[in-house]
Amino acid sequence: MAVFNPFAFLAYKKFPTPLLKPYWPFMLGMAATAVLINQAKELSQDSDEFINHPKHPRFAKGGKVIDLENRD
Numbered sequence: 141m142a143v144f145n146p147f148a149f150l151a152y153k154k155f156p157t158p159l160l161k162p163y164w165p166f167m168l169g170m171a172a173t174a175v176l177i178n179q180a181k182e183l184s185q186d187s188d189e190f191i192n193h194p195k196h197p198r199f200a201k202g203g204k205v206i207d208l209e210n211r212d
Contacts (some may be wrong), residue, residue, distance in 0.1 A: 191206055192205050192206060192208075192209070
């Protein structure tokens with residue numbers, strides 16, 4: 141009895157290709173890069189230049205304008 145292969149029309153075969161073993165440094169680098177870019181984005185959006193920008197996510201949550209002259 142033949143086994144049905146849904147990808148037979150693509151000439152698809154299963155091969156035991158290792159993915160984690162050769163690519164773990166790239167996956168780790170990708171995760172570290174994503175974390176560092178996210179931290180840089182959050183530091184940038186909370187800087188004095190962009191803290192009161194109308195597109196700041198704080199305003200979507202109902203936040204108020206921060207007075208930079210009388211800031212703690």
